[in-house]
């Protein structure tokens with residue numbers, strides 16, 4: 206690890222230039238048609254560079270608006286019409302405090318107008334919140350994935366001391382809740398621990414659900430949930446909180462492997478389009494007579510994709526996190542648009558189409574449930590992918606300039622110094638996995 210450190214430090218002037226290249230600003234979006242405006246959130250890297258909410262002119266690929274007041278980790282972004290935007294992120298407003306030895310910030314949901322810059326609402330949410338959706342009438346549904354109770358209690362204490370939340374606020378870790386911002390109250394909640402065993406997923410004392418998406422569907426009567434660590438998508442009845450159906454099962458990776466951002470394309474028959482991140486693919490499933498059938502797959506060169514939306518045209522908008530880009534693909538797997546954006550993009554939306562558009566399911570486009578795989582990976586590409594995956598995992602803790610080629614040079618140099626430190630590589634692996 207020491208040698209890796211020496212090599213990183215020797216390149217520091219280059220890395221430092223990259224770190225200071227961008228400052229945190231909010232600009233005002235120019236007049237680009239909403240259907241040509243692509244909104245993208247980026248998580249950034251552990252070196253605290255590159256996180257933000259950006260909008261692009263899809264015709265020119267130019268950034269036309271940005272919000273970078275987040276030290277790192279911007280997650281969900283939702284266009285709400287007429288320039289209104291909702292997103293969730295860390296904020297640079299307050300100094301970090303400690304939860305279980307790691308820094309945490311004042312995480313906030315921000316509801317603003319990109320055209321005018323006016324902030325309608327901004328309020329604290331639990332650390333690491335990945336998704337929030339606006340339900341109207343001042344109500345928001347929040348995917349609270351804060352770690353176990355002790356971390357949450359630490360956050361509650363600090364948030365009350367800082368005045369970020371009111372004194373009577375109570376939450377419960379691994380919880381979905383509806384927050385009424387007008388009355389400053391939690392008005393509905395679903396606790397995972399009431400419905401799943403404590404040893405499910407990553408375990409209740411750890412990252413348990415890693416809940417990354419929540420959508421209110423079926424005319425407001427049901428909620429779609431994405432507990433990543435459970436390898437499944439769950440539809441619950443909002444009133445009874447009973448499970449209506451489940452797609453996938455824990456550790457059954459052939460269906461889903463630590464998925465992100467599912468979208469319900471059809472309620473009847475149930476049809477789900479989802480970024481199957483751990484399997485490096487996008488998949489669509491339709492449920493008939495109680496069993497799921499895979500009706501679409503897009504894999505090709507994807508690396509850890511985390512978002513997929515079906516556009517009204519039948520094309521699919523994909524956030525290819527590991528390749529730092531957003532692509533649009535046809536049902537036959539042809540890429541028709543690419544936007545490159547560094548630093549781990551998380552969510553993408555086309556402003557004129559609203560949040561997570563639910564375009565036609567494949568059974569409607571094709572007229573049947575037939576699946577046409579678009580997976581085309583040769584053995585040479587497989588080896589390449591192993592290396593790229595290894596570099597991608599390490600990239601969470603390496604400076605941004607260390608691309609796969611520089612990463613290879615580092616390994617060569619380390620070997621030349623007289624031996625590769627397996628301890629060092631193990632440290633890279635563990636640190637980077639913890640970060641995401």
Ligand SMILES: [Ca+2]
Nearest residue numbers: 281282283552
């Ligand atoms: Ca979104």
Ligand SMILES: [Ca+2]
Nearest residue numbers: 281283337338
């Ligand atoms: Ca959302």
Ligand SMILES: [Ca+2]
Nearest residue numbers: 336338419420
């Ligand atoms: Ca959502």
Ligand SMILES: [Ca+2]
Nearest residue numbers: 512514553554
């Ligand atoms: Ca999206």
